[in-house]
Amino acid sequence: MRRIxxxxxxxxxxxxxxxxxxxxxxxxxxxxxxxxxxxxxWAPRSPEFPLGTDSIGxxxxxxxIFGCQVTIxxxxxxxxxSFTVGSVLGFLAATAGGWVDQILSRANDLIMAIPxxxxxxxxxxxxxxxxxxxxxxxxxxxxxxxFRLARAVAADIAVMDYVEAARLRGEGKAWVIFREIxxxxxxxxxxxxxxxxxxxxxxxxxxxxxxxxxxxxxxxxGGMVKENAAGLVYGVPAALVPSAAIAxxxxxxxxxxxxxxxxxxxxxxxxGV
Amino acid sequence: xxxxxxxxxxxxxxxxxxxxxxxSAVIFLGVEALPGDVAQAIMGQSATEQALANFxxxxxxxxxxxxxxLNWLWGILHGDLGTALSNGEDIxxxxxxxxxxxxxxxxxxxxxxxxxxxxxxxVAARHAGRWPDRLISAVTLTTIxxxxxxxxxxxxxxxxxxxxVFPPIAMVFPGMGLWERLHAVILPVLVLVLVVxxxxxxMTRAAILNVMQSAYIExxxxxxxxxxxxxxxxxxxxxxxxVVNVVMLNLAYLVVGVVVVEVVFVYPGMGQxxxxxxxxxxxxxxxxxxxxxxxxxxGLNILADVISIxxxxxxxxxx
Numbered sequence: 010m011r012r013i014x015x016x017x018x019x020x021x022x023x024x025x026x027x028x029x030x031x032x033x034x035x036x037x038x039x040x041x042x043x044x045x046x047x048x049x050x051w052a053p054r055s056p057e058f059p060l061g062t063d064s065i066g067x068x069x070x071x072x073x074i075f076g077c078q079v080t081i082x083x084x085x086x087x088x089x090x091s092f093t094v095g096s097v098l099g100f101l102a103a104t105a106g107g108w109v110d111q112i113l114s115r116a117n118d119l120i121m122a123i124p125x126x127x128x129x130x131x132x133x134x135x136x137x138x139x140x141x142x143x144x145x146x147x148x149x150x151x152x153x154x155x156f157r158l159a160r161a162v163a164a165d166i167a168v169m170d171y172v173e174a175a176r177l178r179g180e181g182k183a184w185v186i187f188r189e190i191x192x193x194x195x196x197x198x199x200x201x202x203x204x205x206x207x208x209x210x211x212x213x214x215x216x217x218x219x220x221x222x223x224x225x226x227x228x229x230x231g232g233m234v235k236e237n238a239a240g241l242v243y244g245v246p247a248a249l250v251p252s253a254a255i256a257x258x259x260x261x262x263x264x265x266x267x268x269x270x271x272x273x274x275x276x277x278x279x280x281g282v
Numbered sequence: 283x284x285x286x287x288x289x290x291x292x293x294x295x296x297x298x299x300x301x302x303x304x305x306s307a308v309i310f311l312g313v314e315a316l317p318g319d320v321a322q323a324i325m326g327q328s329a330t331e332q333a334l335a336n337f338x339x340x341x342x343x344x345x346x347x348x349x350x351x352l353n354w355l356w357g358i359l360h361g362d363l364g365t366a367l368s369n370g371e372d373i374x375x376x377x378x379x380x381x382x383x384x385x386x387x388x389x390x391x392x393x394x395x396x397x398x399x400x401x402x403x404x405v406a407a408r409h410a411g412r413w414p415d416r417l418i419s420a421v422t423l424t425t426i427x428x429x430x431x432x433x434x435x436x437x438x439x440x441x442x443x444x445x446x447v448f449p450p451i452a453m454v455f456p457g458m459g460l461w462e463r464l465h466a467v468i469l470p471v472l473v474l475v476l477v478v479x480x481x482x483x484x485m486t487r488a489a490i491l492n493v494m495q496s497a498y499i500e501x502x503x504x505x506x507x508x509x510x511x512x513x514x515x516x517x518x519x520x521x522x523x524x525v526v527n528v529v530m531l532n533l534a535y536l537v538v539g540v541v542v543v544e545v546v547f548v549y550p551g552m553g554q555x556x557x558x559x560x561x562x563x564x565x566x567x568x569x570x571x572x573x574x575x576x577x578x579x580x581g582l583n584i585l586a587d588v589i590s591i592x593x594x595x596x597x598x599x600x601x
Contacts, residue, residue, distance in 0.1 A: 122304075122580055123579070125538075126538045128309075131309055131560075131572040214429055215430070215542055241450075242443060249435065249439060252432040252435055255428075256427065256428050
C-alpha cells in the first residue's frame with residue numbers, strides 16, 4: 010500500500026465528514042427542518058443562527074444539515090441502483106453474446122443518444138413526484154454508463170482461460186458472472202463508483218433546483234438554492250451556502266476518485282501522463 | 283472492403299436519422315408506458331370521471347397510443363408541433379421565438395470557448411506536468427465539479443449584484459440592438475463558456491499528449507526543433523480530428539447546460555420553456571421541446587463523426 014497523497018486525504022476527510030453529518034442529522038441539527046424560528050427573513054449570521062435564516066425565517070444551518078442527509082441519501086441510493094442494474098446487465102450482455110447482447114447494447118445506445126437531463130425532464134413530467142421516482146429515474150439513466158463500462162470490462166475477461174475452464178466444468182451463467190467475472194472486474198468498476206456518485210449528486214441538485222426534484226417539506230441542497238435565489242439580487246448570499254456545500258462535496262469526492270483511478274490504472278501498467 | 287467517402291458519410295447520416303426516429307418513439311411511446319395520467323395531472327385530483335373522459339376525448343387522448351404517435355410524427359414533419367394542454371397555445375409559434383434566443387446564447391458561448399479551449403489545451407500540453415499545466419488542470423477540475431447553477435449564482439452574486447459589473451438578469455426583448463442584447467447576456471454566456479471550456483480543454487490536452495507519444499514526434503524533437511514548433515508543425519495537424527470531435531461533443535453538451543443557465547438568469551429561451559411546462563405537466567410541449575433538444579444533440583454528434591471521417595483517412599478503412 011503506497012502512501013495516500015495529501016489531496017486524496019483531504020478528499021476522504023471531507024467526504025467522510027459529510028456522510029457523518031448525513032447519518033446523524035436528526036441529533037445534531039439545532040432546529041427541526043420546517044420550523045420557522047425567526048420573524049426576520051434572511052436574517053444575517055448571529056450566534057443563535059450561525060448561518061442566518063432562509064427565505065421564510067427558518068434556521069439555515071438546520072436546513073443545511075437535513076439537506077445533506079436528503080442529498081446524500083438520494084445520491085447513494087441512485088448510485089447503488091445504477092451499479093447493480095448496469096453491471097449485472099453489462100456482464101450478462103458480455104457473457105451471453107449474440108442477440109441478448111445486441112438488444113441490450115442497442116437499447117443502451119438509444120437511451121444514451123438522448124441527453125440525460127432532457128430525458129429525465131420528459132419522464133418527470135408524467136410520473137408521480139416523490140423520492141422513489143427520483144432515485145429510479147437518476148439510477149436507471151445513469152445505469153447506461155455503468156452498463157457500457159461493465160460490458161467492455163467483462164468482454165475482456167470473458168475470453169480468459171479461467172472463464173473458459175469454468176464453462177467447461179459445467180458452471181451455470183450465474184456462477185460465471187458472479188464468481189469468475191465480477192471479482193476480476195471489480196477494480197475498474199470501483200474506480201468509476203466515485204464519478205457516478207458525483208454525477209448523482211449533481212443530477213439530483215439540478216433537478217431540485219429546477220423545482221422538479223425533492224418536494225417540500227423535505228429539502229435538499231439544490232432545492233434550497235432555488236428557495237433562496239431570489240435574495241441574491243437584493244444582496245443576500247443565503248443561496249450561496251447550499252451552492253458551496255454541493256461544490257465542496259463534489260470536489261472532495263472527485264479528489265478521492267482521481268486517486269483511486271490513478272491507482273487502479275497504474276496496476277495495469279499505467280497510461281503515461 | 284474500401285468504401286468511398288460520400289458513401290461513408292451518407293451511411294452515417296442515414297444511421298443518425300434512424301436513431302432520431304427511434305428517439306422520437308422513446309419520447310412518445312416510452313412515456314406512455316410510465317405510471318401517471320396526463321388528464322389527471324392537468325385536471326387535478328378532484329376531477330370527476332366524466333370530466334377526465336371529456337378532457338381525453340377533447341385532446342384525442344382516448345385513441346390508441348400508436349395512432350397518436352403516428353399523427354404526432356406526421357404533424358412534426360409538417361412543422362406542426364401541436365398545441366399546449368395548459369393554455370391551448372400553438373407550440374411551434376412559442377418555440378419559434380425562443381429557439382432564436384437560445385441559439386444566440388449558445389452561439390456566443392461557442393465562439394468564445396472553442397478558440398480559448400484549444401489555446402489553453404496546447405499550453406497545458408506544452409508544459410505538461412509543470413505549473414502552467416497544474417494550474418489549468420486544478421481550475422478546470424473545479425469548474426467541472428460544479429453544477430451549472432452554482433457557477434451561475436456565484437457569478438451573478440459577485441459580478442452582477444455586489445460589484446455590479448454586468449446585468450444580473452438577462453432580459454432580452456424583440457427589437458433590441460445587437461450590442462444591448464450582447465450586454466444583457468454576458469453573464470449567462472460566461473457561465474456556459476466556463477462549463478464547456480473545462481471539458482474541452484482537458485480533452486484537447488489529452489488528445490495532444492496522446493499524439494505526442496508517437497515516434498515521429500520523438501524524431502522531430504531529436505532533430506532539434508523547438509517544443510512549440512513540434513506541437514504546431516507535427517502534433518497539432520494529427521490531433522485535429524480528435525480535437526474537432528471534442529469540440530462537437532462539447533457543443534452538444536452546451537445544449538443541456540443551456541437549460542439550467544436560462545433558468546438561473548430568467549432568460550426567455552427553450553430551456554426555460556421546457557422547465558416551465560414540465561412543472562405544469564404539459565406533456566405535448568415537453569415532448570416537442572425534448573425532441574428538438576435531442577435532435578440538435580444527435581445532429582451535432584453526426585457532424586462530429588462526419589468531420590472525423592473527412593479529417594482522418596484511417597477511419598475510412600475499417601479493419
